[in-house]
Amino acid sequence: MNTFLSSSQEAVREQYSKFAAQEIQPIAVDLEKGKTSLKEFLQRLGQTGFLGLTIPKEYGGTGGTFLDQILFIEAVGEHEAGVAFALSAHIQVVELLKRYGSDTQKSRYLPLLARGEAIGSLCLNEEKAGSDFSSVETVVKPGIDGYTLSGQKIWVVNGKIASLLIVSAKDTETGKLTLWLLDSSNQSGLKMSPGVKKLGLRSASVDQFEFLNTSLTDANLLEGDGKEQIDFALDTAKVVMAAAAVGLVHGATKLAVEHARTREQFGKTIGHFQGIQWKLADISTDHAAARLMTLRAAWAFDESKEEFRNYASMAKLIASKTARFQSGEALQVMGAAGLNEDTPMERFYRDAKMMEICQGTSEMQKVIIADELKV
Ligand SMILES: Cc1cc2nc3c(=O)[nH]c(=O)nc-3n(C[C@H](O)[C@H](O)[C@H](O)COP(=O)(O)OP(=O)(O)OC[C@H]3O[C@@H](n4cnc5c(N)ncnc54)[C@H](O)[C@@H]3O)c2cc1C
Structure with missing residues (x-):
């Protein structure tokens, strides 16, 4: 490459x-x-x-x-x-x-x-099905004219603004995981309510859905193996989140560098102090490493490489860890100014922590990477 x-x-x-x-x-x-x-x-x-x-x-x-x-x-x-x-x-x-x-x-x-x-919005998560997305209790039952969908989904990003949902459910007859496409603007038997308030990534809401014997037909089914489809969707989102994290670190670096150039203490700008220079050097190096890994994963997607899954997990792992740790370091360079809600730094810091959990936790990325090593 x-x-x-x-x-x-x-x-x-x-x-x-x-x-x-x-x-x-x-x-x-x-x-x-x-x-x-x-x-x-x-x-x-x-x-x-x-x-x-x-x-x-x-x-x-x-x-x-x-x-x-x-x-x-x-x-x-x-x-x-x-x-x-x-x-x-x-x-x-x-x-x-x-x-x-x-x-x-x-x-x-x-x-x-x-x-x-x-x-679009993807509804996988449930009270008892988080990282273990196969353990969903939402079910789809065959009926005379099609199927009915029943269950609840939580932590659904875009829930309240989406009109096209993809929902995971277990088929009661085969026990298999399946994905269903729902046009929520046109669908009865579906209740959306606002979800929790959260630490960061606040412009995107997380909402919840209840499916009350929602009627479906074969036209709603996404043909194929549900588990494989969910793995693919999560792998795709991991690279997207990695790229968001890389962008966030870039934004935080720019603010920290600008502050180091202009803030004076002890008669000189703080950028003159080696302690600050080393922080900025580490931030910049980790940012470059996370970026390369993210581009590598995106390239593997485009080339349909089998290694895509592994690189997607590595990119998500390193980029979210870099964002969480180095946004804290960048904030440190700004001192109290970095804690001020009027600067983007405090938002970057809150948003960065979210990235280690949403679209698959860091621990689950390590499970996938270790699986590849066949230890
Ligand atoms: C902001 C946000 C938005 C979200 N948006 C969506 C969405 O749009 N659609 C959707 O379906 N879901 C969404 N989710 C849910 C998200 O996918 C889950 O939060 C995530 O998969 C983890 O599940 P959990 O929170 O239930 O944690 P759990 O699975 O309960 O895990 C708790 C802890 O145990 C660890 N753990 C679990 N299993 C293992 C293991 N095998 N080995 C080692 N450690 C393990 C986890 O890493 C974590 O640290 C969202 C979550 C957040 C925070």
């Missing part, structure tokens, strides 16, 4: 970076506080083509690579990781449809997802 981006990829990255600085940075605080509607913002991203980056042109997207998408997420994460997190769920739905959807499902939903007319 060429570990450096081509000149055209660099140009695209710069374009994304400019867009994020102009369009996201000024509204980041309002997005987090809910004063600017995330749904409307995502719809705007859809109108400008950013929600269809990997969707084939025949379905209304731009037909780009997963790496293109990852570069976009990195640019978003530099300013507002909550938006990148909301995008991770939307992207999971897009990629699941692209890979496992029927022609009818693809032609019906991919154009809506590309334009932001439908926002």
